[in-house]
Amino acid sequence: MKAAAQEKFAFNKENEEVFQETLKKYPTKMAVLLPALWLCQKQNGHLTDEILEYVAGRLDLSPVHVYSVVEFYTMYHRRPPGKYHLQLCRTLSCTLCGCEELREHLAKRLGIAPGEKTRDGLFSLEEVECLGSCGTAPVMRVNEVYCENLNLEKVDKIIEMCKADKPLEEEPMGAH
Numbered sequence: 001m002k003a004a005a006q007e008k009f010a011f012n013k014e015n016e017e018v019f020q021e022t023l024k025k026y027p028t029k030m031a032v033l034l035p036a037l038w039l040c041q042k043q044n045g046h047l048t049d050e051i052l053e054y055v056a057g058r059l060d061l062s063p064v065h066v067y068s069v070v071e072f073y074t075m076y077h078r079r080p081p082g083k084y085h086l087q088l089c090r091t092l093s094c095t096l097c098g099c100e101e102l103r104e105h106l107a108k109r110l111g112i113a114p115g116e117k118t119r120d121g122l123f124s125l126e127e128v129e130c131l132g133s134c135g136t137a138p139v140m141r142v143n144e145v146y147c148e149n150l151n152l153e154k155v156d157k158i159i160e161m162c163k164a165d166k167p168l169e170e171e172p173m174g175a176h
């Protein structure tokens with residue numbers, strides 16, 4: 001029996017359909033870059049070099065351009081993130097409202113520094129620039145969920161909920 005060759009990345013059937021539909025909605029292939037990368041990340045969990053080359057090929061763009069876009073946006077992961085990826089805002093409003101204390105608390109509780117992942121793969125921590133919710137600073141995004149008006153107590157609650165695999169959407173983490 002032949003050894004299975006390592007499969008190259010390609011959109012699965014469902015995502016290929018979404019990709020084709022997205023192409024129809026935008027005036028240029030260049031404009032499809034962000035949604036195409038997002039789709040790849042949704043499928044693979046993170047963006048490998050191979051995937052960036054694939055996207056460049058599909059959109060007739062230079063790989064250098066695709067790499068630079070991916071490096072610019074914090075929403076794209078170049079390495080597999082933790083099951084819960086914590087993105088803590090460190091821009092002005094959040095800094096004035098105490099994000100440094102939250103970062104230290106998170107780092108201590110999880111035993112990781114920004115840019116790292118816990119050994120069990122449950123959490124990864126990243127500091128990011130403005131998440132666009134300055135009015136409810138300090139803010140942290142946990143995967144897709146915005147957790148706002150944070151304090152140490154709320155951060156502890158978030159960690160406990162993630163550990164218990166409870167959906168954060170069920171808790172009032174938003175602005176109030």
Ligand code: FES
Pocket residue numbers: 089090091092093094095129130131132133134135137138139
């Ligand atoms: S400064 Fe933190 S969300 Fe804008």
